[in-house]
Amino acid sequence: QVQLVESGGGSVQAGGSLRLSCAASGYTSSSACMAWFRQAPGKEREGVAIISTASGSAYYTKSVKGRFIASQDKANNTVYLQLNSLKPEDTALYYCAARPYACSWRSADFGYWGQGTQVTVSS
Numbered sequence: 001q002v003q004l005v006e007s008g009g010g011s012v013q014a015g016g017s018l019r020l021s022c023a024a025s026g027y028t029s030s031s032a033c034m035a036w037f038r039q040a041p042g043k044e045r046e047g048v049a050i051i052s053t054a055s056g057s058a059y060y061t062k063s064v065k066g067r068f069i070a071s072q073d074k075a076n077n078t079v080y081l082q083l084n085s086l087k088p089e090d091t092a093l094y095y096c097a098a099r100p101y102a103c104s105w106r107s108a109d110f111g112y113w114g115q116g117t118q119v120t121v122s123s
Contacts, residue, residue, distance in 0.1 A: 002026045002112045004096045009117030012086055016121070020081040022096030022114055027077065033103035034079045035110060036070065038092035038119075047105040048094070049081060059103070064090075086121045093118050 008020040022034065031054040039045040049070040051058040058070040069082040079096065094117050097110035104110070 002098065004098060004112055004114035006094065006096045006114040006117040009094060009119045011120040011122065014087055014121055014123050016086050018083045018086065018119060020083065020094055020096075020117060020119075022079045022081075024077045024079070024096075024098060027098060027112070031101055033099050033101070033110075034070075034072065035097045035099075035103070035105075036079075036081045037095045037097055037107055037110075038090075039095070040089075040092040043092075045095070045107050047107065050103045050105065051079060052103055053079075061105075083119065086119075088121045088123045091119060091121050 003025045005023045010018055033050055035050040036048045037045050038048050047061055048064055049058055049060050049068055051070045051072055067085045072079045096114040098112040099110045
């Protein structure tokens with residue numbers, strides 16, 4: 001059974017930083033796409049960052065590029081999202097998701113989801 005468990009959310013002031021973690025268990029695919037999505041109240045879920053576990057390559061949505069950094073620790077089956085220079089508009093529930101093989105920006109393509117961790121940024 002695949003489980004994704006996020007941690008690291010919290011409340012910070014604008015300009016601050018947070019580091020989110022997503023620990024994966026029960027996932028045996030040697031090549032997978034791990035992704036971070038977020039959903040703010042009243043808005044659709046959007047992809048923030050995707051990372052290929054095979055290559056370690058990470059890609060970002062335009063609004064966070066240069067501020068957020070996705071990384072992985074393959075030995076511990078954990079992916080991270082470093083959130084820097086946070087803005088109030090980054091406030092959302094952040095989810096970790098996984099799918100085998102090719103990466104995608106579509107949430108519907110991901111079959112495994114964590115429970116989410118809240119990030120709140122005050123001005």
